[in-house]
Amino acid sequence: xxxxxxxxxxxxxxxxxxxxxxxxxxxxxxxxxxxxxxxxxxxxxxxxxxxxxxxxxxxxxxxxxxxxxxxxxxxxxxxxxxxxxxxxxxxxxxxxxxxxxxxxxxxxxxxxxxxxxxxxxxxxxxxxxxxxxxxxxxxxxxxxxxxxxxxxxxxxxxxxxxxxxxxxxxxxxxxxxxxxxxxxxxxxxxxxxx
Amino acid sequence: xxxxxxxxxxxxxxxxxxxxxxxxxxxxxxxxxxxxxxxxxxxxxxxxxxxxxxxxxxxxxxxxxxxxxxxxxxxxxxxxxxxxxxxxxxxxxxxxxxxxxxxxxxxxxxxxxxxxxxxxxxxxxxxxxxxxxxxxxxxxxxxxxxxxxxxxxxxxxxxxxxxxxxxxxxxxxxxxxxxxxxxxxxxxxxxxxx
DNA sequence: CGCGACGTTGATTTGCCTCAACGATTGTGG
DNA sequence: CCACAATCGTTGAGGCAAATCAACGTCGCG
Numbered sequence: 001x002x003x004x005x006x007x008x009x010x011x012x013x014x015x016x017x018x019x020x021x022x023x024x025x026x027x028x029x030x031x032x033x034x035x036x037x038x039x040x041x042x043x044x045x046x047x048x049x050x051x052x053x054x055x056x057x058x059x060x061x062x063x064x065x066x067x068x069x070x071x072x073x074x075x076x077x078x079x080x081x082x083x084x085x086x087x088x089x090x091x092x093x094x095x096x097x098x099x100x101x102x103x104x105x106x107x108x109x110x111x112x113x114x115x116x117x118x119x120x121x122x123x124x125x126x127x128x129x130x131x132x133x134x135x136x137x138x139x140x141x142x143x144x145x146x147x148x149x150x151x152x153x154x155x156x157x158x159x160x161x162x163x164x165x166x167x168x169x170x171x172x173x174x175x176x177x178x179x180x181x182x183x184x185x186x187x188x189x190x191x192x193x194x
Numbered sequence: 195x196x197x198x199x200x201x202x203x204x205x206x207x208x209x210x211x212x213x214x215x216x217x218x219x220x221x222x223x224x225x226x227x228x229x230x231x232x233x234x235x236x237x238x239x240x241x242x243x244x245x246x247x248x249x250x251x252x253x254x255x256x257x258x259x260x261x262x263x264x265x266x267x268x269x270x271x272x273x274x275x276x277x278x279x280x281x282x283x284x285x286x287x288x289x290x291x292x293x294x295x296x297x298x299x300x301x302x303x304x305x306x307x308x309x310x311x312x313x314x315x316x317x318x319x320x321x322x323x324x325x326x327x328x329x330x331x332x333x334x335x336x337x338x339x340x341x342x343x344x345x346x347x348x349x350x351x352x353x354x355x356x357x358x359x360x361x362x363x364x365x366x367x368x369x370x371x372x373x374x375x376x377x378x379x380x381x382x383x384x385x386x387x388x
Numbered sequence: 389c390g391c392g393a394c395g396t397t398g399a400t401t402t403g404c405c406t407c408a409a410c411g412a413t414t415g416t417g418g
Numbered sequence: 419c420c421a422c423a424a425t426c427g428t429t430g431a432g433g434c435a436a437a438t439c440a441a442c443g444t445c446g447c448g
Contacts, residue, residue, distance in 0.1 A: 059336060067339040069332060082332050085325035116321065123317060127310065130324045131279035137331040138263060138276050142253060144338050145261040145371045149404070169427065177339045182404055184428050343436070363395070376436055378396050 007075075008049055008105065011121050018119055025115065026105040031055075031098040037078075038096040044083040046106050050076050053102020054166045058174065059094045068175035069094060071163060077129070084109055099166050149178045150186050201269075202243055202299065205315050212313060219309065220299040225249075225292040231272075232290040238277040240300050244270050247296020248360045252368065253288045262369035263288060265357060271323070278303055293360050343372045344380050 002019040006012045009022065026049075031037060037048060037055065048055075050072045057078060058068045072078040080092040116123040143152055153176055157164060164172070173183040196213040200206045203216065220243075225231060231242060231249065242249075244266045251272060252262045266272040274286040310317040337346055347370055351358060358366070367377040 059340070061340045065340075067336065069336065081325075082329050082336075085329040086333075087326060087329070117314065117318075120311065123321070124311075127317070127321070127324075130321075130328065131275075132281060134324065134327065134331070135276050135279040135281070137328070137335070139280075140335060141331070141338070142261065142263065142276075144335070145368075146253070146255045146259075168425095174339075179405060180427070181406085181429085185404090188428080362393090373437060374395070375397085375438085379436090382396080 004051070004105075007051070009122060009125050011125065014121065018121075022115065022119075022122070025107050025111045027107070029104040029106055031102040031104060033098055033100050036095060036097050037104065038080060038092050038094070040092050040095055042092045044080045044092045045110070046108050047077055047079050047084070047112055048072075048096070049105040049107070050074055050078060051103040051105055053104075054099040054163070055096055055102060055104075056099055056167065056171060057094045057096045066174045067177070068171055071099075071160070071167065071171075071175070073163065099171070144177065149176060149182060150189070152176045153183065153186055154190070198245070198299075201245070203316060203319050205319065208315065212315075216309065216313075216316070219301050219305045221301070223298040223300055225296040225298060227292055227294050230289060230291050231298065232274060232286050232288070234286050234289055236286045238274045238286045239304070240302050241271055241273050241278070241306055242266075242290070243299040243301070244268055244272060245297040245299060247298075248293040248357070249290055249296060249298075250293055250361065250365060251288045251290045260368045261371070262365055265293075265354070265361065265365075265369070267357065293365070338371065343370060343376060344383070346370050347377065347380055348384070 001012065001016075002023055004026075005014065005019040005022050008026075014022075029037070029048075031053065038044065038057075040060065052074055055072045055078055056068055057070045057072070057080070058066045060066055070078060078096060080094045080096070082094070083090050083092050112122075112126075116126055143155060147155070153172070156172060156176060169183055169187075170180040173180045176183070178186075195206065195210075196217055198220075199208065199213040199216050202220075208216075223231070223242075225247065232238065232251075234254065246268055249266045249272055250262055251264045251266070251274070252260045254260055264272060272290060274288045274290070276288070277284050277286050306316075306320075310320055337349060341349070347366070350366060350370060363377055363381075364374040367374045370377070372380075
């Protein structure tokens with residue numbers, strides 16, 4: 001019984017052989033705060049599982065501004081999905097950086113795809129993960145279309161109540177698509193009316 | 195050899211038995227222009243494959259405004275993914291309406307999941323479809339964060355050059371997250387500088 | 389024809405951005 | 419452990435892109 005494999009693949013009914021196989025494909029990585037897992041223009045071949053810590057992926061636009069795509073905490077997978085999953089194989093468009101010291105497990109997409117074929121359980125866990133991510137992407141698009149900056153912020157701290165200990169406000173602002181100044185004013189407005 | 199199955203599952207190396215099994219799970223649906231496949235608060239259990247025509251999914255916010263989530267043309271799947279894939283099973287939040295006469299094939303998610311288990315080919319085609327959708331969602335979020343309304347519009351008509359024959363401008367506006375008036379002004383600006 | 393759906397145009401408002409300055413907090417080297 | 423600098427957050431003034439509100443032209447269709 002491999003507790004890491006149980007954690008990652010959410011299945012404790014796996015044989016030792018299977019767990020060993022899975023484990024052999026994972027490469028452990030330690031990241032100090034502010035270190036990068038990936039940078040724009042890097043070649044992208046891998047998926048990253050967050051075992052501990054907190055990461056964030058973001059892009060830098062033509063004007064040099066950062067835009068946060070995703071935060072990832074324990075239990076989440078992260079990568080440059082545009083490059084890794086996109087129609088045309090490209091190099092990374094985003095940066096993935098640790099926000100606090102982190103332990104990551106890396107697996108190549110190629111290996112992962114093979115595991116999905118070899119082990120239906122892995123395929124099924126992955127399928128469900130993709131579906132959940134799908135739903136939450138739709139939700140984010142919808143919120144961006146329908147809600148004010150203030151409402152998006154309230155939803156954010158509601159959805160990620162613990163994350164605000166780790167991430168800076170300007171990370172949140174760049175996730176919500178507003179400036180740090182605007183977020184500051186929103187926070188002020190919220191705090192004064194209570 | 196079942197041409198419909200070949201079209202939907204992008205695999206012509208399937209046995210007749212397998213193709214028959216797949217075909218038996220599909221229910222053909224005809225939609226006239228403006229008919230609904232799904233409405234908010236309906237129970238959601240199915241996936242829909244667009245064989246012909248054009249559909250659009252949208253939500254109506256608290257102020258009564260429409261926001262387009264997705265367009266779907268031949269070869270695309272559509273459903274209320276927030277309800278169907280979300281963490282907590284809920285009823286539909288969106289409307290799915292045909293924009294022109296359409297032929298749809300419906301399959302229940304339950305049946306589809308069973309097929310994914312029974313037929314690895316189906317699982318793999320589905321996996322790849324999910325990955326592509328994943329990448330394009332990330333792209334859309336990124337574009338919403340980084341680009342002006344004008345740039346998003348230009349990207350849209352570039353990405354869907356044919357779609358503009360079918361969809362109304364106010365559909366596009368609600369997809370881009372702007373008002374019809376703003377889109378009208380953007381279109382004017384584009385046409386006059388050329 | 390006449391009505392409704394769709395698109396356009398104008399005047400005004402507004403939510404958020406930009407630019408600039410300045411506290412507060414954190415981190416670091418002497 | 420303090421001193422100082424960098425990073426981060428806040429505040430203010432002014433500007434702009436897009437929204438709002440309102441009116442009107444145009445097209446297609448019963």
